[in-house]
Amino acid sequence: MSTTMVITTAGIVLVALVGLSGRRPPSRELGEWTVGNRRFSTATTWFLQAGESFTTFSFLGLAGMAFSAGVAACFALCYLAINLVLQYFTAPRMRQLGLRGGYVTQADFFVDRYRSPLLGRVVAVVGAVFLLPYLQLQITGLGLIVQLATGSSAGGRLSMVLATVLTVGFVLWSGIRGIARVAYLKDALMIFGLVALLIGVAVTVHGGIGGLFATVRDTHPQLLTLNQEGYDATFFFTAVLISGIGGGLGTMAHLWPPVLAARSGRALRSNAIWLPLYQIALGIPVIIGFAGVLLVRKGTAPNGVALTLAGQTLPGWLVGVIAVAAASAAMVPSAAILVGISSMLSRNLVAIRSPRTQLRVNHLCVVVAAGLALALGLARPGLLSNLLLLTYGGLTQLAPAIAMGLARTVRLHAAAALAGILAGVAVLVWLTFGGVDVGTVDTGLIALVVNIAVTTVAEIAVRLRRPAATPVAPAPSTPAPVSS
Incomplete structure (x- = not known):
């Protein structure tokens, strides 16, 4: 077994052990397991929220897009910036409503604000399916990381299984506290790994980073424009828009527990101000992708560029450390996604009242979701960027209902919100799997337009049938102020 493989395997185990160490007294109910005591500090909330910035896609997908599509890869930097601008306003409000209503999941928001358990169940299903x-x-990215770092395809598959089992283990044992503990380690490893790889590239490329872009300008000028096939300006702007709306309005269920667990609205606003610093680090994979155009051989798989360059420019032990960093960037988001999926299914879809039974069903959902994702990852690995955009496109269909639900008084009826969500999801599925050619326009954005249109028509129809209808979910007469 190579040094790189030993370090990678040991690192994956270490990440899981750190997660296991986050356990406090055993959780006896879902709320403690999912959102802790709702008193997480600004720093802890920071690292939990940053999990959405540093993921497998950040490490492999961005470098791969830059390698094959050039500056179109910068769409990720743009949409994450939009996310944080929106979250400055939305996250404190979500936390306020969650504290007042005892939310544990994203679907709780829909149940409470629209007074509709049915809508909560639909949101739980949509959230689970598209997450x-x-x-x-x-999981697929993690296997690719190990395979590229070690040169062993069998090792990559075994690492997928090992990391999935270990992630499930520390999630079941420690819940959100374990994820928070690992998040600190993950970000430190990611920053170290990205900087080390950037230095290796800068030393290898003639003229350093400046020389890199000068050479790309002279030899591959098309990569510095939005004119690549499949990655033109239309792709860029529609992908930024749909992803920015989705993240900024909290359409992804796993983004809610860190918000609901925060100590105050001030902590969330502070993070929204300072988290853009991570955009600097996210620029590194883009630079690495451009370096790959000059340094790796033709025919290299785009998603393998980052670790291929690591193997060419760094010693084996350091490649192992970078592989551990990238693996941790898969394990932490995986853990958060498992919490988001399982808590909605056990609390909102199955709707079990007994806290102990609810927690047991939740743990079963964790195992099933992880097993299904692992099986799909082993059998049908997909393009990382396409998977990411499918998730954002599907979950952004919740955006109109979330936006209306954040208002002081909800003036949208549950039936209209439900009709819009179902219409948007149906159109997205048709466009994605029906072979419909829409060019480079993001299919999620097309579905969202249909969603809004159907929601509007359905709301008008409901109001015409109920001329004296009152708002669906009036806010309490004395709402609690947003924590400052």
């Missing part, structure tokens, strides 16, 4: 590709992305 599963994102979970598969993390």
